[in-house]
Amino acid sequence: MKTLRIDPDRLRRDFDQLSAIGSTGDGGVHRPALGDDHLAARHWFRERIAADGLAFHQDGAGNHSAVLRSRTHEARTLLVGSHLDSVPRGGRFDGALGVLAAYEAVRAVRDAGLELPVHLEAIDFTDEEGALVCLLGSRALAGTLDREELEDPRCGRATLDDRLHQAGLTHEGILGARRDPKTLAGFLELHIEQGPRLTSAGAAIGIVTSIVGIGSFSLRFDGRADHAGTTPLDARRDAGRGAAALIVAANEIVERDFPTCVINFGELTLAPGAYNIVPESADLAVEFRAPDDDLMRALETMLLDLARQQADRYGLDLLVRPQISIAPVPCAAEVQSAFEAACQDLDLSYRHLTSGAGHDTGAMASVCPAGMIFIPSSGGSHSPREHADRDACVAGASTLLQALVRIARRTR
Amino acid sequence: MKTLRIDPDRLRRDFDQLSAIGSTGDGGVHRPALGDDHLAARHWFRERIAADGLAFHQDGAGNHSAVLRSRTHEARTLLVGSHLDSVPRGGRFDGALGVLAAYEAVRAVRDAGLELPVHLEAIDFTDEEGALVCLLGSRALAGTLDREELEDPRCGRATLDDRLHQAGLTHEGILGARRDPKTLAGFLELHIEQGPRLTSAGAAIGIVTSIVGIGSFSLRFDGRADHAGTTPLDARRDAGRGAAALIVAANEIVERDFPTCVINFGELTLAPGAYNIVPESADLAVEFRAPDDDLMRALETMLLDLARQQADRYGLDLLVRPQISIAPVPCAAEVQSAFEAACQDLDLSYRHLTSGAGHDTGAMASVCPAGMIFIPSSGGSHSPREHADRDACVAGASTLLQALVRIARRTR
Numbered sequence: 001m002k003t004l005r006i007d008p009d010r011l012r013r014d015f016d017q018l019s020a021i022g023s024t025g026d027g028g029v030h031r032p033a034l035g036d037d038h039l040a041a042r043h044w045f046r047e048r049i050a051a052d053g054l055a056f057h058q059d060g061a062g063n064h065s066a067v068l069r070s071r072t073h074e075a076r077t078l079l080v081g082s083h084l085d086s087v088p089r090g091g092r093f094d095g096a097l098g099v100l101a102a103y104e105a106v107r108a109v110r111d112a113g114l115e116l117p118v119h120l121e122a123i124d125f126t127d128e129e130g131a132l133v134c135l136l137g138s139r140a141l142a143g144t145l146d147r148e149e150l151e152d153p154r155c156g157r158a159t160l161d162d163r164l165h166q167a168g169l170t171h172e173g174i175l176g177a178r179r180d181p182k183t184l185a186g187f188l189e190l191h192i193e194q195g196p197r198l199t200s201a202g203a204a205i206g207i208v209t210s211i212v213g214i215g216s217f218s219l220r221f222d223g224r225a226d227h228a229g230t231t232p233l234d235a236r237r238d239a240g241r242g243a244a245a246l247i248v249a250a251n252e253i254v255e256r257d258f259p260t261c262v263i264n265f266g267e268l269t270l271a272p273g274a275y276n277i278v279p280e281s282a283d284l285a286v287e288f289r290a291p292d293d294d295l296m297r298a299l300e301t302m303l304l305d306l307a308r309q310q311a312d313r314y315g316l317d318l319l320v321r322p323q324i325s326i327a328p329v330p331c332a333a334e335v336q337s338a339f340e341a342a343c344q345d346l347d348l349s350y351r352h353l354t355s356g357a358g359h360d361t362g363a364m365a366s367v368c369p370a371g372m373i374f375i376p377s378s379g380g381s382h383s384p385r386e387h388a389d390r391d392a393c394v395a396g397a398s399t400l401l402q403a404l405v406r407i408a409r410r411t412r
Numbered sequence: 413m414k415t416l417r418i419d420p421d422r423l424r425r426d427f428d429q430l431s432a433i434g435s436t437g438d439g440g441v442h443r444p445a446l447g448d449d450h451l452a453a454r455h456w457f458r459e460r461i462a463a464d465g466l467a468f469h470q471d472g473a474g475n476h477s478a479v480l481r482s483r484t485h486e487a488r489t490l491l492v493g494s495h496l497d498s499v500p501r502g503g504r505f506d507g508a509l510g511v512l513a514a515y516e517a518v519r520a521v522r523d524a525g526l527e528l529p530v531h532l533e534a535i536d537f538t539d540e541e542g543a544l545v546c547l548l549g550s551r552a553l554a555g556t557l558d559r560e561e562l563e564d565p566r567c568g569r570a571t572l573d574d575r576l577h578q579a580g581l582t583h584e585g586i587l588g589a590r591r592d593p594k595t596l597a598g599f600l601e602l603h604i605e606q607g608p609r610l611t612s613a614g615a616a617i618g619i620v621t622s623i624v625g626i627g628s629f630s631l632r633f634d635g636r637a638d639h640a641g642t643t644p645l646d647a648r649r650d651a652g653r654g655a656a657a658l659i660v661a662a663n664e665i666v667e668r669d670f671p672t673c674v675i676n677f678g679e680l681t682l683a684p685g686a687y688n689i690v691p692e693s694a695d696l697a698v699e700f701r702a703p704d705d706d707l708m709r710a711l712e713t714m715l716l717d718l719a720r721q722q723a724d725r726y727g728l729d730l731l732v733r734p735q736i737s738i739a740p741v742p743c744a745a746e747v748q749s750a751f752e753a754a755c756q757d758l759d760l761s762y763r764h765l766t767s768g769a770g771h772d773t774g775a776m777a778s779v780c781p782a783g784m785i786f787i788p789s790s791g792g793s794h795s796p797r798e799h800a801d802r803d804a805c806v807a808g809a810s811t812l813l814q815a816l817v818r819i820a821r822r823t824r
Contacts (some may be wrong), residue, residue: 193642194639194641194642195638195639195642195643195644195647196643196644196647197644197647200647212641214641216687226607226792226793227606227607227768227769227792227793227794228674228676228678228699228701229606229624229626229674229699229701229768229769230605230606230607230767230768230769230793231607231608231674231768232607232608232609232674233663233666233667233674233675234667235607235608235609235612238663238676240659240677240678240680241659241660241663241677243656244655244656244657244659244660244677245656245660247652247653247656248653248656248657248660251645251650251653254645255645255646262640262641262643262644262645263645264640264650264687264688264689264690265652265653265656265682265691266640266652266682266685266686266687266688266689266690266691267682267685267686267687268652268680268681268682269680269681270677270678270679270680273678273679274678274679274697275628275676275678275679275697275698275699275735276676276678276699277676277678278676278678279677279678285686285687286687287640287641287687287688289640289641323687355642356639356641356642356643357639357641357642380638380639381638381639381642381643382639
């Protein structure tokens with residue numbers, strides 16, 4: 001048997017070819033799901049698989065796989081992959097690197113002649129970013145996608161059906177893409193970190209402990225519009241002051257008491273909105289993320305208590321409208337430990353962290369042991385400037401390969 | 413000589429008649445300057461003066477007066493009045509009550525057969541509220557209105573010229589309305605308070621010590637748009653957080669250290685404006701008012717220092733764009749003391765306060781001894797709900813009359 005290792009040059013070659021598809025000329029790519037450039041990227045992947053002599057598989061949700069079948073009787077399937085679609089004018093690493101690293105890992109197993117007791121599938125999931133339906137491919141495969149979401153998608157029914165038609169997909173096909181969880185040995189994913197923690201820590205690999213939960217609220221403070229020249233400060237009911245006090249206090253408390261969580265006040269509108277009129281109302285959009293259910297609840301309670309306190313303090317009425325609520329998803333302990341062992345074998349520094357963004361791993365974790373690693377990336381997220389060094393990509397792909405083999409070998 | 417006193421019933425009758433002109437049916441009036449309803453109110457005032465047998469005077473700026481001439485050789489003129497125009501859908505007391513109280517005071521002097529060493533003029537100034545040009549009439553009379561303001565007014569040249577034409581006024585006429593300050597003995601004004609201080613203090617009369625100065629800035633904080641799920645709080649450059657911290661801190665400092673001043677953050681816009689994106693920029697509109705030059709400077713310095721501190725603290729860039737800058741205007745000490753003596757004579761409670769809004773008194777103070785009183789009013793400002801009790805109106809008109817006589821008698 002040949003040495004089991006990924007081929008950095010082959011990985012780089014594939015990555016450069018793929019990055020040219022839908023290139024925006026500034027280092028980024030524009031490949032929204034099932035648009036022309038995404039379909040071209042899918043075509044390239046299919047041709048690559050064929051040229052490399054691996055089996056190709058496509059399911060009813062358009063998920064693409066390179067398949068390396070095991071000779072073991074009734075082997076289960078270990079999936080490894082990510083997605084080839086991008087946000088509009090996004091970066092070339094997000095998703096694409098995960099598909100290619102998975103594909104390279106599967107090729108490395110094949111090239112080494114390594115016989116594993118699981119089928120391997122390097123998979124490209126459809127529409128992770130949600131141009132049509134968020135996590136369409138991975139949730140279809142996991143069986144957690146509702147028929148209603150296809151009938152009333154956030155992109156609009158006509159857009160969805162038009163794109164599906166162009167790609168030769170149907171609602172029935174998507175809903176039929178579910179696989180029996182008993183056939184799945186697990187799911188592994190490599191992704192760039194979409195934040196600065198690994199770079200700050202000087203770590204090569206981030207082992208994700210959970211995909212954070214997301215809660216959001218639309219908050220409205222109602223006060224009174226007064227003449228700002230003639231109304232003393234202590235006689236006002238200034239909705240803007242209440243909103244500002246909430247922003248300041250909530251950020252300070254999260255920073256101090258919730259170090260594994262984040263909060264963001266992304267929108268704020270004051271009305272009527274004039275230099276000389278005390279704000280009558282303040283509409284505030286707040287989102288928070290936490291790595292487990294207890295912290296989600298604690299964070300939500302803190303936030304709403306604090307909002308009520310500010311309302312009382314400034315004589316305001318408070319209206320709370322819940323928006324989204326997505327539960328945190330822990331990554332499988334066995335997958336985390338396989339990644340740890342791989343890092344130790346490869347002498348790579350690592351740290352545990354949470355994923356602040358949603359990923360296909362989150363969808364897969366509901367049906368099989370799933371986990372993911374991050375590699376350091378600079379230049380922000382969902383941006384043409386996002387960048388992972390060649391060495392970081394190679395270290396990540398190597399870790400993915402080693403962990404894949406470990407999990408495969410202990411799968412029954 | 414008959415007793416010198418105002419006639420409450422006559423004042424009320426005039427007020428009710430005037431309030432019907434441009435009535436919005438909800439207690440308010442709609443009389444923007446030189447619009448049909450304002451012209452109708454002016455016509456009513458002219459007819460009222462004629463019916464009462466007083467002399468009528470109109471100058472080139474459309475200022476209307478009821479004139480009671482003195483027999484004294486080379487007497488100067490003591491002006492007393494306010495304005496008949498309103499903001500769009502405003503209240504029926506703002507301005508109008510001041511004109512009618514002044515007119516009633518002049519009638520009372522005439523009816524009492526009181527001979528004073530000054531000519532008295534109960535004046536209705538044109539466009540105090542600035543539908544066309546802010547304080548047009550009083551500034552024209554004071555000679556502080558620039559020709560340029562007529563050529564490039566904030567309402568647009570075409571609108572101004574159209575309205576002037578309808579009212580039979582011209583640019584040259586307006587600029588020619590200036591009176592030689594040597595001919596002016598002073599200016600007195602009665603106005604509703606446009607805030608809650610008199611009501612809170614339980615005082616019948618507010619003696620205005622100064623018309624506050626107004627400064628305003630457009631402030632922009634620039635940070636960085638990051639993914640709100642993946643970027644830890646301490647790695648962000650959150651423009652919204654900087655703006656909120658400024659709002660909180662500036663309000664607290666003004667409340668604690670600048671009790672005679674006010675500040676207002678009336679507009680705030682966060683961009684790009686999404687639940688899951690850390691605000692890259694925050695555009696903030698701030699206005700502040702102070703009763704004298706020293707406080708204006710101190711307040712401005714405090715505000716800009718504080719904005720820079722928040723920018724430094726949150727890693728933001730700060731852009732400061734000055735907007736308006738209006739100097740504070742002190743009211744004449746001799747006019748204030750005449751109002752004090754009048755209150756004492758009438759056994760009315762009073763307190764000194766600043767005017768947080770601009771008034772014709774501010775324009776007149778640059779050329780003659782000028783001052784004003786407030787009477788308590790509820791229901792806000794520039795609102796159909798604004799309301800002053802009948803007793804408060806009578807107390808105010810009586811105070812105006814007594815102060816007018818005191819000032820007239822000591823004028824040489």
